[in-house]
Amino acid sequence: MEPLTWTGSLSFLNPVFLGLWALLGVAVIAQIVTSFFGTEVDVVGDQLVVKKTPNALAGMAVKWSFFGAMLVTLAYLIGGILIPGIEAKGIIGTISTRLLPVWIALALTFALSITFKRKLGLYGKLFDSIIGMIGFAIVMFWVFTAVFGAMGEIVTHDPLAQVSGMKNKVPGTALSNPEDLYPYYLLGGDNLARDVFSRMVKGSWEVIKIAPFATLFAFMVGITLGLPAAYYGGKLDTFLTFLANLILAFPVILLFYLLVTPEIVLTGIPVYMAAVLFIFPIIFMVILINSRFYVQPTKRNIYLAITLIIGLWLYAGIAWNADPLGIIDFPPNLLVVFVSVVFVNSPTVFRIVRGLALDIKTRDYVAAGQTRGEGPWYIMLWEILPNARGPLIVDFCLRIGYTTILLGTLGFFGLGLSPESPDWGSTINDGRKLLSIYPHPALVPALSLMSLVLGLNLLADGLREESLRD
Amino acid sequence: MGLFILRRVGVMILTALCLTFIVFFLTNLYPNLEKLAKTQGNMRMSDEQVESWLGERGYLDPLPVKYGRWLGVLPGWTFEDPEDGKITGRCIEPGMDPADAPSFCGILQGDWGESTVFKDEVGTVTGTRLALTGKLMFWVMVLMVPSALLIGVLAGMREGSKLDRSLSTFSIASTATPEYVSGVIFITLLASSAGVKWFKGTATSAADNATFENFFLPVLTIALYGMGYIARMTRASMTEVMTAQYIRTARLKGVSFRNIVIKHALRNALIAPFTVIMLQFPWLLNGVVIVETLFNYKGFGWTLVQAAGNNDIELLLACSVVAVFVVLVTQLISDIGYVFLNPRIRIA
Numbered sequence: 001m002e003p004l005t006w007t008g009s010l011s012f013l014n015p016v017f018l019g020l021w022a023l024l025g026v027a028v029i030a031q032i033v034t035s036f037f038g039t040e041v042d043v044v045g046d047q048l049v050v051k052k053t054p055n056a057l058a059g060m061a062v063k064w065s066f067f068g069a070m071l072v073t074l075a076y077l078i079g080g081i082l083i084p085g086i087e088a089k090g091i092i093g094t095i096s097t098r099l100l101p102v103w104i105a106l107a108l109t110f111a112l113s114i115t116f117k118r119k120l121g122l123y124g125k126l127f128d129s130i131i132g133m134i135g136f137a138i139v140m141f142w143v144f145t146a147v148f149g150a151m152g153e154i155v156t157h158d159p160l161a162q163v164s165g166m167k168n169k170v171p172g173t174a175l176s177n178p179e180d181l182y183p184y185y186l187l188g189g190d191n192l193a194r195d196v197f198s199r200m201v202k203g204s205w206e207v208i209k210i211a212p213f214a215t216l217f218a219f220m221v222g223i224t225l226g227l228p229a230a231y232y233g234g235k236l237d238t239f240l241t242f243l244a245n246l247i248l249a250f251p252v253i254l255l256f257y258l259l260v261t262p263e264i265v266l267t268g269i270p271v272y273m274a275a276v277l278f279i280f281p282i283i284f285m286v287i288l289i290n291s292r293f294y295v296q297p298t299k300r301n302i303y304l305a306i307t308l309i310i311g312l313w314l315y316a317g318i319a320w321n322a323d324p325l326g327i328i329d330f331p332p333n334l335l336v337v338f339v340s341v342v343f344v345n346s347p348t349v350f351r352i353v354r355g356l357a358l359d360i361k362t363r364d365y366v367a368a369g370q371t372r373g374e375g376p377w378y379i380m381l382w383e384i385l386p387n388a389r390g391p392l393i394v395d396f397c398l399r400i401g402y403t404t405i406l407l408g409t410l411g412f413f414g415l416g417l418s419p420e421s422p423d424w425g426s427t428i429n430d431g432r433k434l435l436s437i438y439p440h441p442a443l444v445p446a447l448s449l450m451s452l453v454l455g456l457n458l459l460a461d462g463l464r465e466e467s468l469r470d
Numbered sequence: 471m472g473l474f475i476l477r478r479v480g481v482m483i484l485t486a487l488c489l490t491f492i493v494f495f496l497t498n499l500y501p502n503l504e505k506l507a508k509t510q511g512n513m514r515m516s517d518e519q520v521e522s523w524l525g526e527r528g529y530l531d532p533l534p535v536k537y538g539r540w541l542g543v544l545p546g547w548t549f550e551d552p553e554d555g556k557i558t559g560r561c562i563e564p565g566m567d568p569a570d571a572p573s574f575c576g577i578l579q580g581d582w583g584e585s586t587v588f589k590d591e592v593g594t595v596t597g598t599r600l601a602l603t604g605k606l607m608f609w610v611m612v613l614m615v616p617s618a619l620l621i622g623v624l625a626g627m628r629e630g631s632k633l634d635r636s637l638s639t640f641s642i643a644s645t646a647t648p649e650y651v652s653g654v655i656f657i658t659l660l661a662s663s664a665g666v667k668w669f670k671g672t673a674t675s676a677a678d679n680a681t682f683e684n685f686f687l688p689v690l691t692i693a694l695y696g697m698g699y700i701a702r703m704t705r706a707s708m709t710e711v712m713t714a715q716y717i718r719t720a721r722l723k724g725v726s727f728r729n730i731v732i733k734h735a736l737r738n739a740l741i742a743p744f745t746v747i748m749l750q751f752p753w754l755l756n757g758v759v760i761v762e763t764l765f766n767y768k769g770f771g772w773t774l775v776q777a778a779g780n781n782d783i784e785l786l787l788a789c790s791v792v793a794v795f796v797v798l799v800t801q802l803i804s805d806i807g808y809v810f811l812n813p814r815i816r817i818a
Binding site: 028031032035059062242245246248249250251252253254257258259261263264266267269401405408409412413425428431432435436437439442443446447449450453454456457458461 | 488496497502642643647648654665671755760781793797
């Protein structure tokens, strides 16, 4: 069979598409250059009118060529879904069709969120900022891709299956003898003849399932240690700050090399580190509930019991791999990766929380709380922490992105996850040896990782803008 | 000021000691030693042979003793072969008479030990590799700092303008692109058969003879990731300065926009980025490791990967000392520099 073309029967749009992008590029440069010349004002009758300057013209050109380019991109994606037959769809159309569940989920999320945005607090306000919406769309695209991919929806092949004759084939190559397999490798094959597209989709799940949780854990550790360090100060603060600086002075890669090797796993050090680090979320939750419901003992006891049972069950399952019910199964090499990422991230969170708390500690409402006789932990967790939430939420988004980069770094050095794992870092590492001859196996995960991190950065930017507004 | 620096130096030494001890502890765990013995000796050694190999080389002594030897505060190990009576030891160079050898040889005596991977003195290995990385870093700084400051100042002088939007988007994109991604993209576009072949995809030859063709891509890859962050900080500091009262006064007085930016705003806006640039060094170190591995440039980062991958204890320790030194010294410089650059702190 013939290999697929990129755009199939929509290829007549290609010159338009390229033309619009070229125009966009020229217009942006023109706009920047002309912005150095000021605007001129004319007097028409008794009114001041801003003259049509070259800058305004360039601005129009940017706007329209951008709209045009987006329109053509949409045409590729939607046209690809509507046109029947894989050959006519082309690679982009076929991928767009495979991603249909993702598009539907995205559309639903956006429709619902925009309808109810006034009732959704900070999350709703995100939909007032275009940058924030773009970032959110990219992030949710990957989240949905990961989830549907893990459910086996989008992928075309088994990410570990090797099909003979498909080694390093370019995108859109047809399988020589498909039988009951999907007849094409949409984004080509890698150097072990596996499908690059399916590996990319499965790889997104590897990132989505680790990065947010690792960041969350790092935040719990950072908050539980950072608040008392700032609030009490003194020796505790000096000691914790020294410890944080100690970890921060380590080059991250050296730390990874020391922690994430099979030999270290044998000694059981990661398990002990997990045991120490993962107790912090439980401590955090317990103190949080205890300080809140201290004066209502019955309520407190019920909530504490629920938290402790769930918390300790998860703790036993994740850290010690000793779940009494046998539901949680945490592979040891995943644990090492998780622990080292949490370990690297928590000192930075600690420093941020400490800095914020040092500032908020001096406010009058904290003094008022102290005068009312509120306990120190109540003040820390229910007076100081909620008032530091804005910067912390923004940093959380940025930090998920950073964690994604760290996971990629681990994969890039072949550390941690199993060598066959489809995660993006390992795939880039596999593909880089033949980069100058067959770039596509490394390029696809590289662009995916970049877009996800970019989305998280834009999301954080949008959130910052909106949280500063009130 | 003197007391401040003295205290910082004290903390620095304490941090360096703690860090090297942690590295020492992790590299001296038994499974790591076993791997070392098998790669250095024979892959098929039995457990007893591994034990005796390690025992003969002083690896099985208690950890504090070994650490003390490495530091040079405890005498080095010696081993007398029970069969031929030949004495080997940490401080005894091959071909040296055991009686003449010094009893202490650690980093305090300037002896960094022997690299098991490169079969050479750790001091020499680290020195040559650091020089190569120094060359890389120099060009990175030459490219990164001026362009980052320029982007930041241009974006920050008119907040919210189109120029600001485009440049800010560029800086966000560059911080979102880790080195292993941008490196892959650059090689694909500029050094492969799929794109144009303007540059070389490897920088191995740049070690002896760096040309634009083989050295530009690694430099650009490292510079790009750091650039976005510095540019964003410069922009933030520039926008803050541009809203200050004295800028408004200058504008009302009729000073031209160009003069406001160059004479009034710029100097005050560059204080914060200085700190950021200094604190970027540790991050650049990370980038150096990735880029040197990707482009196969045999500098310090590449050596660190080799040492860590082969559990080359003494080389790894030297690498961590260098890394820690870089981190702490840049922190110190940034603190001192901040005080010197900011008259409000200096005079107060």
